[in-house]
Every structure is written in C-alpha cells, then in structure tokens.
Amino acid sequence: MSVAEGAPKHGQVAHLLPQTYKRLVAEWLEEDTPSFDYGGFVVGEEISEAKLLGKSKGVVAGVPFFDEVFKQLDCSVQWHVQEGKSFEPVTHCATVRGPVRKLLLGERVALNTLARCSGIATKSADLLALLRKAGYQNTLAGTRKTTPGFRLVEKYGMLVGGCDPHRHDLSAMTMLKDNHVTSAGSITSAVASAKAAGGFAVKVEVECQTFEEADEAISAGADVVMLDNFTGEGVKVCAKQLKEKWGRGKALVEVSGGLTEENVEAYVCQDIDVISTSSIHQGVKHVDFSLKIVPKSGGGPGKGESTEV
DSSP: OOHHHHSOTTOOGGGGOOTHHHHHHHHHHHHHOSSOOHHHHHHOSOEEEEEEEEOSSEEOOOHHHHHHHHHTTTOEEEESSOTTOEEOSSEEEEEEEEEHHHHHHHHHHHHHHHHHHHHHHHHHHHHHHHHHHTTOOSEEEOOSOOOTTOHHHHHHHHHHTTOBOOOOSTTTOEEEOHHHHHHHSSHHHHHHHHHHHHGGGSOEEEEESSHHHHHHHHHHTOSEEEEESOOHHHHHHHHHHHHHHHOSSSOEEEEESSOOTTTGGGGOOTTOOEEEOSTTTSSOOOOOEEEEEOOTTOOOOOTTOBOOO
16 A cells, blocks of 8 residues: 555655755756856846646646755745645646745746656556556555656655555665576575575565466565566466465565556456556656746736636
C-alpha cells in the first residue's frame, strides 16, 4: 500500500522530504541565474502578485518544491488547490506575492518542477485507478529509472499520485539482476552474499526469468522475486505456483518489464503483490501551468479561467 493510500491522516507526503531538498532548490536557482539578472533589472522591486494557472487537466504535485523556490526569493505562496487534488483547466491554483523581480526570477524553476512532478502524479493516479477498476488491490510501484539529480522530485510525484516509489537508490535495497547473478556464479551465491552484506535490515530482491529461478531465489532467502518480461498468462501461472509452494508470507512476488496502461490489465491477479513500471515517470506528459502577473489595474479572472477552488 502506498503512503498516499495508507498514511495516517496527520501525516502528509511532504513530511517525508529530507531537508536537503532546500539545497536542491538553491542549486536550481543558481543554475538558472548564474550571473546577472538582466530581465529583473527591467521590472524592479515593486510588490506584485501573480496567479498560478493550471492550463491542462491534472493532479497538483510538487508543492514543497514550488513553495521553497519562492521562499528563497522572499515571496509567499497561497494555494487554492491542495496537493494531491485534481483540477480541470483553466483553474487558478495558487497566488504568489512578492517583489516582481523575484516573482520572475523563480517563475521558470518553479513551473518546470511543478509541471514535471504533477505529470508524474497524474499518470500514477490514472494507472492506479485503471488497476483498481480491473480488480487489482495490491501495490503499484515506480522504478529506479529516474532522472539523475531529479530523483527526489520524481519519487515524490509517485507518492502524491498514490503509488509506491519502490527503492530510492542502491543503498535502499539490494536488487540482484542478471549481471549480479552471472558475476556471482548463481542465484544462491548472490543472495547469500547480499544477505551477509546487508544484514537483517536490508531486503534482497532477485530478478527472475523463469519459475525455476524464482524458486531458487526464495529457497536462498530472497525477500522479493521479480518476474521480469513474462507474458500476462505466464505471470499468473508462475505466481500461483510460487504461492502454492511457499505460501503467502515467505516472499513477495513482483512483476515488471514493459508494463503500460495498454497492457497491464493482462497481468492482474491477486498472486502478484507488486506491479512495477517506469511508465508512470518516464516520458510522462507534463501538466501545463503558467504564472501570470496581475496587472496593476486589477486582477479579474482571465478568459476561460475557473475561480472555483
């Protein structure tokens, strides 16, 4: 079960973030303006306000990153659509206030992060809804095929969308793939070495291509077996055999490999504990947002803009 689905009501997904995310934001701002702010010189320091407009349907995600961008620039943000909520275009999602130069200084960094994170949350929520409609009640997870330097944002988007982020990095879990097994000599040897290195606190997962490999992995002490690149029918047969032999508490059965919204329903069965896919965060369409400075003459809704919150 994901954090978004199963967390206590007093806990928010944002509470999971390490303080280091603020350093990431500072680095993004430094990258975007490494020397002089020529455009900012044009507009000056007059206190202004800007509307964050959601221009395509989606789920809002990435609020802590958006907020931190403007906090570091001495601006404030008031949200009208809460994180994790969906909206229809065009919706006034938030209002940002501060020196106009600072609003423009943070605009692109904040929008890029919000658009990408919201796109992942939207795709995650959509695929999860599809699986729930198909009767799958277990875990949908992302993968580690994330963007270097942007992993925290992408994993955060999965959580907001209701999915499990899977392992965050090589230190979070030991996943033994074909190259590990080849180098170690066998699945049994690879699992034994992984258990010795990680101890009781680090789970071990083994990528398997056949029932026999999965059976050996569980026998060796693997906590999770990943059935990789099976057909839908092949997964159902293999998972059922594993559960019948080892029971439901011995090891988790995960299925992965090229799963998308077009084919994932064929893999749905309750013998599968985890469905993992990179389709919820790789090549995902961004949610379209824009930041519009309110004219000095007033701030009425723009054409087609919803004022509902």
